[in-house]
Each structure stands twice: as C-alpha cells, then as structure tokens.
Amino acid sequence: MGRIPCCEKESVKKGQWTPEEDHKLSSYIAQHGTRNWRLIPKNAGLQRCGKSCRLRWTNYLRPDLKHGQFSDAEEQIIVRLHSVLGNRWSVIAAQLPGRTDNDVKNHWNTKLKKKLSGMGIDPVTHKPYSHLMAEIATTLAPPQVANLAEATLGCLKDEMLHLLTKKHIDIQFQSPVVQVHPPQPMINNNGTTSPSYNITSRHEVINEDDTIEKIKIGLSRAIIQDHDPNTSSNKLWEGHGATISGNFPGFHYGLSSFVHEGEGSPWSQSMCTGSTCTAGDQQAQFHSKMVDEHGDESDGDKEARHVSSMFTQDCDLWDLPSNDLMNPLV
DNA sequence: AATCTACTCAACCGCAACACC
DNA sequence: TGGTGTTGCGGTTGAGTAGAT
Known part of the structure; x- marks a missing residue:
C-alpha cells in the first residue's frame, strides 16, 4: 500500500x-x-x-502576476516579514501583490540572504553575527572561546580577501580600528550611481598576519565584552588560566564593521537598533499578538491579513549594492 | 574560442493540511 | 470518525545563461 x-x-x-x-x-x-x-x-x-x-x-x-525585478520596497517587506515569520513564503507573498511564494523564496535564496550576510546579519535569526557569537561564547569555556574566535577569523579572512580581490577596494587597517567611510556615489556603466564603500586607515600596507592577529585579539575581547557589557576593565575568566581585559575601544565587528558608526544602514537601524537586534522580540511580540487576538487560529489568510498591520514604518531603501556584498557565512 | 564557474529561476518532489464522503 | 482524494506549501534540483578564466 x-x-x-x-x-x-x-x-x-x-x-x-x-x-x-x-x-x-x-x-x-x-x-x-x-x-x-x-x-x-x-x-x-x-x-x-x-x-x-x-x-x-x-x-x-x-x-495578475508581476514579472521582473523586485523593488526595494518589496525587498524590505520580505526581509521584515521573514524576520518574524521565517520561511513561510506563502504568507510573505500574500503581502506582495503579483508575487508568488516561489518568486519570494527564490529571491530570498539568491539575493536577500547574501545581502544580509554581507551586512553581517545572520539571515536565519536576523541577528548580527556578533551577537550570535557572543551568545555562543556565553556557553563556552575560555579556551573554546579562543577557538571560536580563531574559526570565525578564518571565515572573515576568506570573506575579506574575496571582497578585496574581487572588488579591488582600497583597504588598509588601523590598529585596531577599521574605519569604513560612508558610501560615495559611483557612476555605473548605465549612467546611474551606486554607493561605493571605502575602507581606510593610517597604515599603508596590509600585513595580513599582523592584521589577523589584531583582529583575533579584538574579536576575543569583543565577544567577552558583549557577553558582559558592564565589565570594562575587570579581569575576566579568572581561575581558568586565561585573563583578558574587557575594555576594547573602537573595534566593531559583524554589522558595525560594514557601516560607518552613527551612519548605519537605515534598514539595519530599523531592524537592529543600537547594539541590540529586535527581530527576536518582534517575533515574540507578533506571536503573542496573534495568540491574543485569534486564540489558536492558524488560518493562513487571516494571518496574512494581520501581518499587513505590521507595516507601520516607512520602508527604507537598501544602502548596499548587491555587488559589494560578500558570500554568506551560512 | 573553449572551458569553467557561479548564478538564476522554473519546475519537481514529498509531506501536511484540508475537504468531502 | 476514519478513509480517500485534492490542494497548498516549502525544500530541493537542474537546465539555461552570463561572466570569468
């Protein structure tokens, strides 16, 4: 049978x-x-x-289908809804007239995931990678934290080298602060302009090993600092054979590495305000709201109707051209 | 010019939910 | 209430294509 x-x-x-x-x-x-x-x-x-x-x-x-490129506004809606609903493509597509779940799913998998990753945001949890690492680090002993930093750096190094060799960005490191300047308009072949990121510092030459070492130290510190923001110059992990001071000025990683301080992507500001991403909270709020308002109602159409009430903010435009984004770490 | 690689997107597949008897 | 058929959904695949080597 x-x-x-x-x-x-x-x-x-x-x-x-x-x-x-x-x-x-x-x-x-x-x-x-x-x-x-x-x-x-x-x-x-x-x-x-x-x-x-x-x-x-x-x-x-x-x-009634809409063929062709997704607009910035549509992408914003997809990302925002995905942060709350996850891979519920049919519900997300219901908010985009003329788009199918297959369209949305394909667009997510081929474009949006990479965009988010390139901005230092995990496309699954919608949290900055830095926060994920910090969360993981809280569960690890110091030696394991060091290993995590090492492994993470391996990824970052590859991504950075990939970006450098592919886009020929003028990158120089300042120890330990890496500055990424706001995008400057760049004239494209078709006459349009797109923002171009420029990463500079006071040092003239990249010494890869030296830089990696500095990033490594910074990452370890940042992880620990994120773990306990109140510790600034305290001795941490005492009694475990490792002592690392918490204070670490100027080094940012994850999301902040790709946007100039205070001038971050409007999208990222709306999704992840300050150093605390709100996607998880939004999800929890949305869930409880759904339960409060509709009991155990699970009907897709009703859900889709109420999802539309989430759009009270203006949609912001992407501020990174997809070409400048790196391959996802996922 | 030929080959390789990465990317896109239409289509397929299996499963779960739903509808009907 | 349980069985059967239908529909919808999400994950995955693979053909086609553009760009790089």
Whole structure:
C-alpha cells in the first residue's frame, strides 16, 4: 500500500513548458476555471500532471502576476516579514501583490540572504553575527572561546580577501580600528550611481598576519565584552588560566564593521537598533499578538491579513549594492 | 574560442493540511 | 470518525545563461 500517485507517471511530460502548452492551459482555465487540477490536463489535452499544471498556472500564467525585478520596497517587506515569520513564503507573498511564494523564496535564496550576510546579519535569526557569537561564547569555556574566535577569523579572512580581490577596494587597517567611510556615489556603466564603500586607515600596507592577529585579539575581547557589557576593565575568566581585559575601544565587528558608526544602514537601524537586534522580540511580540487576538487560529489568510498591520514604518531603501556584498557565512 | 564557474529561476518532489464522503 | 482524494506549501534540483578564466 503506497501513496496513490497524483498522475500516471509514464505518460506525463516533465520539464520546461512550451508556448503551445501554456496556451492550451491558459485558454482552458479561462473557459472552465481551476477546479479539479487532476482533470484539467486531461480535458485541456495536455500530457502533464495536474500538479504541474497548477504550478505553471499559479507561478507563471496567472494574469495578475508581476514579472521582473523586485523593488526595494518589496525587498524590505520580505526581509521584515521573514524576520518574524521565517520561511513561510506563502504568507510573505500574500503581502506582495503579483508575487508568488516561489518568486519570494527564490529571491530570498539568491539575493536577500547574501545581502544580509554581507551586512553581517545572520539571515536565519536576523541577528548580527556578533551577537550570535557572543551568545555562543556565553556557553563556552575560555579556551573554546579562543577557538571560536580563531574559526570565525578564518571565515572573515576568506570573506575579506574575496571582497578585496574581487572588488579591488582600497583597504588598509588601523590598529585596531577599521574605519569604513560612508558610501560615495559611483557612476555605473548605465549612467546611474551606486554607493561605493571605502575602507581606510593610517597604515599603508596590509600585513595580513599582523592584521589577523589584531583582529583575533579584538574579536576575543569583543565577544567577552558583549557577553558582559558592564565589565570594562575587570579581569575576566579568572581561575581558568586565561585573563583578558574587557575594555576594547573602537573595534566593531559583524554589522558595525560594514557601516560607518552613527551612519548605519537605515534598514539595519530599523531592524537592529543600537547594539541590540529586535527581530527576536518582534517575533515574540507578533506571536503573542496573534495568540491574543485569534486564540489558536492558524488560518493562513487571516494571518496574512494581520501581518499587513505590521507595516507601520516607512520602508527604507537598501544602502548596499548587491555587488559589494560578500558570500554568506551560512 | 573553449572551458569553467557561479548564478538564476522554473519546475519537481514529498509531506501536511484540508475537504468531502 | 476514519478513509480517500485534492490542494497548498516549502525544500530541493537542474537546465539555461552570463561572466570569468
């Protein structure tokens, strides 16, 4: 006893749809509607599975669909909703007229995840990587923290080198502060402008090993400082064979590494104010709000309706061109 | 010019939820 | 109430393509 297949596998065509098939399906649905997808391919004269027809219709042929690039505003909505709802693409797509869950999912996986990662934000939790590392560090003993810093640096080094070699950014390190200047308009080939980040310091030459060492120390300190913000010059981890002072001026990592202090991305400010990301709180608030207002109601449409009430803030534009973003650490 | 690599996105698959009997 | 068929959803795959080497 197995599951009944949705169609006769042998006689069913797979793969790309031809214009002729599209036309057959469209004209059949225009006449008869979309009731009973199992019968539609048979009646429309298509050698396709009903499921495949439904997918083709909902993701491509539906006349109300919007094709083409996602706007900044749409991206903002996706990111904001994803921070609260997670991978519930259908609910997110319901807030974007003309977009399908498949569109949203693809756009997230191919573009938005990378953008967030490039900004130092974990696309899963929507928290800065620095906070995640700090959270992990709270569960570790000092030697393990050092290992974590080491491992993290391995990733950061690769990402930075990748960025440097790919984009030829003039990067020089100042010990231990790395300054990233606000974006300067850069004229693109098509005549438009995009912000260009410039990272500079007082040192002229990159000494990779030296820099890595400095970052390593800074990262260890930052992790510990994040763990206990009240400790500034206290001796930490005493009794564990390691003593690290907490005070560490000027070094920022994660999100702050990519935006000039005080001039961070408007998006990042709205999502992660100051040093405390609010995404988790938003999720908790949203959840409790849903439960309070609707009991155990779980109907997708109702949920989607109430999700729209979350948009009380103006949508901010992305401030980083996707080309300048690094590959995700995820 | 040929090959390789990375990226995009349409389509597929399996599972869960829902509807109906 | 349980069984069966249908629909919807999210994860994943792979063909096509653009850019790099």
